[in-house]
Amino acid sequence: MRRALDRLYLWSGYLAAAFLAAIAVTIIGQIVGRFFSVAIDSTETAGFCLAASTFFGIAYTYRESAHIRVTLFVRLARGSLRRYLSLWAVGMFALMIGYLTYWSFDLVYFSYKFNDISPGLLAIPFWIPRSAMALGALTLTIALIDEFVCLLRGLPATFDAAELDTAPADLKEAL
Amino acid sequence: MDAGVISLVLFALLLSLLASGLWVAPTLLAVGFVALAGFSSAPAGSLLASTVWDASWNWALTALPLFVWMGEILFRTRLSSDMFNGLAPWVARLPGGLLHVNIVGCGVMAAVAGSSAVTCATVGRMSMPELRRRGYDETLAIGTLAGSGTLGLLIPPSIMLIVYGVVAQQSISRLFIAGIAPGILIICIFMAYVMVRAKLNPALAPDAGPRTTFMDKLRASRLLFPVMGLIMAVLGSIYGGYATPTEAATVGVVGALVLAHLTGSLTRASFIESLMGAVRTSCMIAFILAGAAFMSIAMGFTGVPRVLASYVDAWQLSPGMLILLLTILYIFLGCFLDGVSMMVLTAAVVLPMVQAAGIDLLWFGIFTVIVVEMAQITPPVGFNLFVLQSMTGRDLLQVTKAAAPFFVLMLLSILFISVFPNFILWPVQYMVQ
Secondary structure (H helix, E strand, O other): OHHHHHHHHHHHHHHHHHHHHHHHHHHHHHHHHHHOOOOOOOHHHHHHHHHHHHHHHHHHHHHOOOOOEOOOOHHHOOHHHHHHHHHHHHHHHHHHHHHHHHHHHHHHHHHHHOOOEOOOOOOOEOHHHHHHHHHHHHHHHHHHHHHHHHHHOOOOOHHHHHHOOOOOHHHHHHO | OOHHHHHHHHHHHHHHHHHOOOEHHHHHHHHHHHHHHHHOOOOHHHHHHHHHHHHHOOHHHHHHHHHHHHHHHHHOOOHHHHHHHHHHHHHOOOOOOOHHHHHHHHHHHHHHHOOHHHHHHHHHHHHHHHHHHOOOOHHHHHHHHHHHHHHHHOOOOOHHHHHHHHHHOOOHHHHHHHHHHHHHHHHHHHHHHHHHHHHHOHHHOOOOOOOOOHHHHHHHOOOHHHHHHHHHHHHHHHHOOOOOHHHHHHHHHHHHHHHHHHOOOOOHHHHHHHHHHHHHHHHHHHHHHHHHHHHHHHHHHHOHHHHHHHHHHHOOOOHHHHHHHHHHHHHHHOOOOOHHHHHHHHHHHHHHHHHHOOOOHHHHHHHHHHHHHHHOOOOOOOHHHHHHHHHHOOOHHHHHHHHHHHHHHHHHHHHHHHHOOHHHHHHHHOOOO
């Protein structure tokens, strides 16, 4: 179970990376197309790749403790107080994202049902890119419930270690 | 309920959720939800999904992950380790000597990294041991690093300016061009300060290093020029109207990959690591922006921004007074919030006020970024201070004291751009649209 979940977060991160690179690829297509006077409009596809990259990456980013929060006061808490504060923060996060997940699937369902189509040249049915949002939000919800259960079982939070020195991941690397 | 009361309730909720350790993005979603569900009759759930979606596939925002990725690639080349040796021969003869490496090095790194803490850490890691070995004054060395490290936020291609452009709906191209002159201005002010200090007390900067020939200088900085060339090509294509910021960023990514390949630092592992690093940073920012978009829409439904903007008229606030008040507010917020959150949290409320006062939103973007820069070196939460603290082993108080003069110098630059707003707006008028 643990390994399967960790793999889910990591591979959704890789998927996010692929979509991030895809933004660059669609833009290169547009620039090259312009040289040969072929009109390739990447505005929409780049936007869809961006949204997919953001939402598929959102659980991975959480597991890497790269989302930002104010640790000024939380850092002072020790022992069980710290655990309760972590439970509160993770629980609230899970509630909000669970709510977002529910309404994202609702949005996908209704864009499918009413055949909502993007305004650009490609006329892509909106439910396809919007599914990325729903699935990404669902992955984050899973990650948060996972964390909440781990906290209840008395395990340390994944973000504890990273926040001890309050430095973001790439910064620690730089140091 | 009165809009004034609503705004107080929401503001208190926002601050207490943040202080309790809830992440910034879900805090924004929660505040937006309470505003909609509590103080309006709009359907919160479906508005949430559609607003978050609209904010997430914004064309203007596509430049963000690409510029972050470009920085991640360049960051993994030998650029950072060559920075000190590359710049030292050029500035060694100035009064203050190698201290200028900190300032100019941060200026160059800033264009690449876009994050102030990373800029500060990368340059400092190479220069601090060198400066210490040659007997330079440590306080001044720490101060220059802390101050110039913040340039990462302003000097384009700047992540902060993209974020501002998205929340304020301003052209990112224009913001980038507008950011160049004040960035150079701040570098000049810092360098002038170091020169004056070194003239008054030569013991601060004892050893200038050996005299070198022009060819030696060129050879020492052979990696520096291609990187600077790449940045100039990126900005030039925007200035000349050849490319949108997203296209320029793509060219930047390709150029960075080529540079990394030529210097032998492009491996499969470093490529994937750079891409994953870009995912983490851009995902974090995009999530906050999506949350902010929802809160901003929700605020609109409650009518709070409109009412607050009307206070500007009612209290007869002059633009100067408003800027003064906002400077104080931002410096206060900067004591416990990071830059992106600060800018995004205040936008929904502050931007209508600023517009009501007749302040140019382009100018205001540059102003905000400089104030956010100052917030990076104010305790208790100043990311640059943390970096320097762990790098030098000094305590927070000493590092803060060392950074204090540079805080004042940045205040000076704010005064300068307030008195001469055309310093920012003038270069933008000559852009090819």
